[in-house]
Amino acid sequence: MSRDLPKTTDFHTALMTATGGGIWDDLGWLCMADIQQMAGDTSKALNKLGLCSSEPVLIPVGGQSEDIAAILAVIEAGGVAVPFHRKAHSDLRGHLESATLARFVLSKPNPEKRSLPAPLAISQALPPKRPLLDGAAMITYTSGSTGKPKGVVLSRNRISAKLVTICEAIKMGRDPVAIVPLQLQFSFGQWATFLPLMMGGTVHITARFSADWANQIIRDQPVTHFAAVPTMLRLMVEGERDTTHMRILTGGEAVNSELSSAIFQRWPNATVNGIYGLTETGTCDLFRFDRADLPSDDGLGYPAKQIQVVTDPVTSELLIQSPYTMLGYLDMPELTRETMRDGWIRTGDIAEINKDGSVTLRGRIKDLINRGGNKVAPIEVEAIFADHPAISAVLVTGVPDPQFGEAIHMLVVPKNAIAPSKQTLIDWAKNRTDRFKLPDVVHFGESLPLGPTGKADRTALRCRILDQPTDEKTPP
Secondary structure (H helix, E strand, C coil), X not given: CCCCCCCXXXXXXXXXXXXXXXXXXXXXXXXXXXXXXXXHXXXXXXXXXXXXXXXXXXXXXXXXXXXXXXXXXXXXCCCEEEEEECCCCHHHHHHHHHHHCCCEEEECCCCCCCCCXXXXXXXXXXXXXCHHHCCEEEEEEECCCCCCCEEEEEEHHHHHHHHHHHHHHCCCCXXXXXXXXXXXXXXXXXXXXXXXXHCCCEEECCCCCCHHHHHHHHHHCCCCEEECCHHHHHCCCCCCCCCCCCEEEEECCCCCHHHHHXXXXXXXXXXXXXXXXXXXXCCCCEEEEEECCCCCXXXXXXXXXXXXXXXXXXXXXXXXXXXXXXXXXXXXXHHHHHHEECCEEEEEEEEEECCCCCEXXXXXXXXXXXXXXXXXXXXXXXXXXXXXXXXXXXXXEEEEECCCEEEEEEEEEECCCCCCCHHHHHHHHCCCCCHHHCXXXXXXXXXXXXXXCCCECHHHHHHHHHCCCCCCXXXX
């Protein structure tokens, strides 16, 4: 165990007792003592309303200090925190309410001002007792290949143990200064925010990332850690050469040698930690360490402490065994058993384990599109546009993209000779789904490509697109 870690390694207790440090957000500075006070007051309000042990509580988050206070408050009150983006589509919020059976949601009365997160009753029905939630601290929702979000139930003890492992792997000491433009509904945003605060550090967060925002902080502050998805880094590598010594933490997609080289052109003294992991495995399963003076490749790196990896001998799917795994999917026992087989979690990624123990990603079994770190199910996008009155058929796939890692491409078969414009389709769908799920590129054709079984073939569509020029693109 690192000597720099706090006396208690329980992540909630460490955050509630941390001294010094705090958060800079779009509203300004909030010290850790004030965040802890907010959490304590909100916890008392939840207990007064009768929150039961291990009861889920919904938390709209959006890059503000109060988000941390709300999560701490729910756990302090004995509940289970369920963060989701405050601007999430109403359909997603409705799904979370029905899936969790939550009675309460914590939100700020005014997002534009500092204010105490307030519990709001959204149901009078007491949720059933769920043994799976015993010992849980959080439920993190992830996209499924069918488009139906899955509630990953995360143990308080396992989160705490994994944070110790991550702290050692990324060599985070006391009083770090971290930039974390990631939202707390994602596991990457959670650990990258919690850990520096546990270490008495300062964390810079924002509701809306921009390269200018991050560059300004790097220029003005002694930044030690910068957590970002590769899409964010691609927007920053064209700036002036900067000799800051910092550790760049990046995940969501593999960092290829081209991006790695561009990062070191911008920040020659940086260390880049490429991180691979699933919410289901407790995140951060593989670590890759790059520096400007070391050779680089396109691999995922090496297994973290206490992590074992193998590949399926038939499919080459990467399997991970970890002591930090989820307790299971909320109210989805069959899917839990399918994902967690004999102690191994199936990742859905095709990989190769090299002789030195490192892992190289070769492809993906799942249909999920990884757009800038956001996982998008093609079937969900197709379902939205299939309802358009001018569309006869639609097929969606992911295609490699220099900015997003993967872009969402959609093939439309119009009902009539005159097809609706791409912008017309996008405008029609804007109020029907989240912005990051809208297609980046729209193609038009007379039919969908079919596979051997007569079903629409995403792989064939992807190959066809890669062999031809693309159509108009949606602005990022």
